Amino acid sequence: MEFVSRILDGSIAYDLKDLLRRGETGRASLGQDEKARHLQKVPMLAELSQRQLRRIASITRVVEAPAGTVLTRVGKPGDEFFLIVDGAATVEVPGRRRSRLGPTDFFGEMSLLDGEPRSATVTADTDMRLLVIVRRNFQALLREVPELTQSILAVLSRRLRRAEQTRRV
Numbered sequence: 001m002e003f004v005s006r007i008l009d010g011s012i013a014y015d016l017k018d019l020l021r022r023g024e025t026g027r028a029s030l031g032q033d034e035k036a037r038h039l040q041k042v043p044m045l046a047e048l049s050q051r052q053l054r055r056i057a058s059i060t061r062v063v064e065a066p067a068g069t070v071l072t073r074v075g076k077p078g079d080e081f082f083l084i085v086d087g088a089a090t091v092e093v094p095g096r097r098r099s100r101l102g103p104t105d106f107f108g109e110m111s112l113l114d115g116e117p118r119s120a121t122v123t124a125d126t127d128m129r130l131l132v133i134v135r136r137n138f139q140a141l142l143r144e145v146p147e148l149t150q151s152i153l154a155v156l157s158r159r160l161r162r163a164e165q166t167r168r169v
Contacts, residue, residue, distance in 0.1 A: 030085075032057045035131060038085050042104045044151035052145050059141060060131040069124040071107075078111025078118045079135045087128030093120045096163065100125070109152055112138045 030038070035057035039045050045053065060083070065071065071089060072078060083106045091099045091107065101107060101122070111118050112135050133141065142149045 030062050030131075035060055035062070038131065039083065042083060042106065044106070044155055045148070047151075048145065048147060052147075055144065056133075056141060056148075057131075059137040060133055063130045063132050065124050065128045065130060067124050067126050067128075069128070071122040071124060071128075071130075072111075072118045072120060074119060074121045075117050078108055081108045081112055081133040081138045082106060082122075083131040083133075085129040085131060087124060087126045087130075089122050089124050089128065091120050091122050106155075109138075110156070113152070 032054060036050065036053040039053045039056055039060075040048075045056070048056075062085075065087075071082060074092070074094060084101055084103050086103060088100060088102045089107075091101060107120070107122055108118075110116070142152075
């Protein structure tokens with residue numbers, strides 16, 4: 001009983017892998033059309049057609065993560081790509097300033113692109129609802145929607161430039 005109380009009060013954080021393994025997707029699952037509407041709000045997806053957005057929606061899984069959930073952990077294998085529907089998270093990269101993510105932001109793409117371990121720890125600051133795409137589906141999606149690959153590369157380039165500027169200051 002104490003263990004459950006500590007999870008509920010946040011003194012023991014959830015781990016997203018546990019949520020995914022147990023198949024917890026939350027109480028309020030989203031339909032394909034609602035997922036597509038959320039996806040359209042993501043700046044890097046805004047130029048995609050409705051057909052492409054529905055295709056992405058069809059391979060996403062809705063996951064609700066309570067505040068304190070470790071969504072990714074630096075150095076661990078990465079098998080998921082995340083789009084934030086609701087909530088906020090903190091990104092911690094060793095040796096760098098923390099940053100915050102919110103609705104329409106995404107993370108997890110680097111490990112899926114290069115196969116390397118996670119480069120950051122991302123922790124839910126609030127209760128969150130995420131759209132999650134697993135590695136196999138993500139790779140197929142990039143082949144089917146080349147515009148998405150270009151958008152992700154542009155975002156990665158901007159992130160790298162910001163990191164370089166921060167390092168120089």
